Amino acid sequence: MMGMVDRDEVEFALGPFAVTYEREVAIDFSMAVDSDTQKIVMVRPGLENDMGGFLKPFTSQVWLLLLLSVICSVAALVFLVWAEGKIFGTNPKYIGSKASMWVLQTLTQENTEWLPEGDGGRVVITTWLFASLIFMSSYSGILTAMLTIPKVTIPIDSLSDLVSQTKLPWRLEAGAMIQPYLQYSDDEIHRKGFYLMSGTTPDCWTSRQAIADGQYAVICDQTSIKKVISWDFSTTGKCHTYIGREAVYSNIMMSIAFRRNSSYLPKANKLISILRNTGIFAKWLHNEIGNTTQCLKPPTSDRQEGIEALGLDAFYGLIFLLVGGWIISLLAFLCEYLICYKLKTEPDTPLDE
Template structure:
């Protein structure tokens, strides 16, 4: 592509695919470039009186400079004389050592995006009303109450007034403590499950203990049913992650484009820092197309990139299908970054181009040229909790009850095994008794 005055040597602009700013529509001799950067470059060329043409480096990378002086990508093309300027690059200290940048054209930040979660059946939904800590505390309370009841019954068994304080069924031949323990445990569980069960102990301390457990069970069971009902009526979407700590704990493979600022920031970050810990799950790729195929193909991956690129894809998806495929993590990977065009050190075009860019920025034309085609992307931004304002509810599916069915089936299997064990033990006991007689 060329623009401006044709009788002046055209500037060679090194670019790679960077949507929505640069879109390599066709490669080879008939190179065709689209995107929002071309209108900006057209304005600059017309104001300064030069023409330009694009070139794409063979490695298709933004590039970097190695310690031995060699360089790659668009940065290497400028430093090696194959190009006169780059497309938009994120400005950082390492790049400023070798290149001169214009005034910033855009402010940017690096974000992480993941497949947008939706309401789905939850096999373990019946245990979600309480946290793990609450379930553990409830189990401890059951064991503590049953043990206390057993100890009290054992003490009353040894007292002279045992016949008046307890019933003859409180003990069994040869195994009084085991019988009392099982009876107390089953009573505690039955009360918690709101099942009717007889209470025949007449001791004041046992009645007080029973009354306390009745009240505790009423509170626990009522809160559980209320929370479960609320979760069924207004289900909440479970986010895979929403900050750096959750991203690390989720162990999602984090795909980044090689030689980008975020790639170098993660590699150079201390191992114990939030960014540094992402090295274990970071996957550096040279192909944005490959990353997009994995993401939109349904694989369990997360992508790291600049916010403007994600907004571009969100706009396309919502414009075509009416819903969003992506969810952007609310926390930032990197923030406060600037994007500018880079030249070789000492370029005489830099001061003139800065003057034009400043006028474009003051007039608001930069943002207008970029965001004028992405009006639908706003539907996919912001916390996903916005989606819960919808009155549409998800019908319960069979998978929602798999967890409860599994508990029920497990109980039936255990009961059958216990019944079989009782038959075997009882048959052996009868045989020994017949031999004695």
């Protein structure tokens, strides 16, 4: 439509259109009808089960420190029990295996019967019991809270998030000002937004079903996005779309495009002024996109009331961990069997007690 106005094929085009310097050189614009913002609209993020969810209560640094604590506690316990055995002549056996099993059992809140005889080893045990109690209490509490109130991960909230992922393609509106803005920007992230796009679309309204189905995201004006959201909620009663929080381009003046020196421009400015000052335009816009309140809330508010039953896919991580433990135990058994078989077939080799 902008091209038709520029070629004097039509007197004006309603739009409204974003006012840019390049466009103002070629055509005339009316006074601002409204101001808008370019944002990303995509399929609404939902609750997803994570195979590694049982590891999420703590960061990787905490888990690494826990592993180091287990190793150091076992090493300290073995050394003290061995040293005390040398001093007092008790000669304890299988110190390494007993200490390792004791540390792991107490960490998982299991009962254990073995205790070192010396005071030095018992001091290490007391310290480890206190530390493991705090750790496991914190872990169980955080994990319970995460299962009770699950967190919705929002992978895309800005243009930087959009260009750094590969799962969801995106498109730009054909002929919109956002294309040259991104293409010729000095910012690398903006240029990626143009050169890595999967194509163009006529407008957000045309792509509304594809956006709701998660086929691709679109960068367009917020008013059009709200119109799509209003349509989606009015027709389905659910929210299938989401607006990224960070704007791609802010405070764009939207106006009606006129051919150069059009006699209709002063009359249009007067009419626009009346519609805005009397609140008629704001009321009409609210009626058009008013059914958006529920869907403009964060995705975390989509959680249903009450406790939701967990499906099998929520336990895939634990199942794989269990199966992995079975496989390791089987391999350990085979190694023990082969070693024992080899020692039995060599009578000259003494067996350790």
